Amino acid sequence: MNIGIIGSGNIGAELARKLSAAGHTVKLANSRGPESLKDIVHATTISAVAKEDVATDSDVVILSIPFAHNGEAASLVAKAPADTIFVDTSNYYPMRDGRIAEVEGGKPETVWASEQVGRPLIKAWNAILSQTLVEAGTISGTPNRIAVPIAGDDLAAKRVVAELVSATGFDTVDAGQLADSWRFQPGSPAYCTELTNAELDAALSNASRERSPANRDAIMQAITDGKVPMTRAAMASNNRLMSN
Template sequence: MRRALVDINERTPMKIGIIGAGNIGATLARKLAASGHEVKLANSKGPGTIRDLAHDIGAAAVTKEEAVRGVEVIILSIPFANYRDLADLFNEAPADVTVIDTSNYYPLRDGAIAGVDGGKPESAWVSEQIGRPVVKAWNAVLAATLAEKGQPAGASGRIAIPVAGDDPKAKAKAMELVEVTGFDALDSGRLGDSWRQQPGTAAYCTELTAHELTSALRSADRSRAPGNRDALLREFMAAGGRLTHDEIVARNRTVTA
């Protein structure tokens, strides 16, 4: 596992389409637009419903079809079960586009998906649904962490984010974008290894440095992860929003240790 080494002065602006304008998608759009990238933002309800948000962010509000045309990177930040609806969309996308999946599977929310319940890594399932290879990134970070805890490169205690994928060029683009959002990008292996950063593991939403994250990924327990995931979700739902952000991170660390 290795860190991304990105020279901010050598970075070339990218054309990026983001599908999903919730907490993660909108925050990514804001940060990437602020760093000089050309961002198009789409949601399921149409551009008219996010035009003010996109204007505030510095992005263009577009349809899903427009979001995947003429871009170098597509970031998918939608509910996990909804990927089944996107297969035809990628007929419009460039053949060499980098697709980044930020989603996570929660059967209590998404309904049971037999392949994933049987052990298929979540992003491998996503790749099958859309018919494109994907890179998994930004899934293992809470929305508040992404919005508020980014730091400049080299800052002490900078939080790291794992990035998994099979294509080296696509992964390098994803890692570059993770860095400019304020986090150390850690190469976490191939897409088949991405179960190590799924919900219920010690790498998931625990705000670790690159060194700590490397250890967490290596020590991930595949058999325990689904039980940890479901237990934590039930606990957080029962709390009804009364837990602070720091309490959520601490519970994730304790249960998955």
């Protein structure tokens, strides 16, 4: 499968490595140009390309860019084939992204992002710590395999994305349509809490649309204040504690 990834941060770069290692043809681009990707693509089969070229022949395009910048991807994905699947890995953090009135008013993050991009999106890989993505992937069928939620309006597209998520080492739980994706936004019990399939299904059911934004901000404040060690175990544990 031809996969294009826009964004070379911790999530985008690791997805490129894992999907390339799984046998997919991966193109990676960022805002700084192919030369800036030399260290990431070294000794891999990943192709570093200009951002304008990443979507032209891709079966799947993964957008792994800061949430508020999703609109900037519209011109890049416009060149993609009509049947290309688009995936959003981003999350809304007001302290970084600025306050976005529609999202503050309750519009699910990836519904807003889809409107900016101008293409239907599948939400996936947003509710996983970058350290978890790097360290905790296991083969399909492993007992207590960590699961990640996905959401979207196209069932066939979600099946494709679920296969890619499995290739990166994780099970998936279908959280419903894109409008339901608020259930695994930051501050929810399903967000970056390292749960199994059954645990994640329960966490999605227990999500509170009203509490999640306040939980998100409290969690970020605790990290900013140095109350939470910047380790995978401590952050996942704290997320579980503060998101209920």
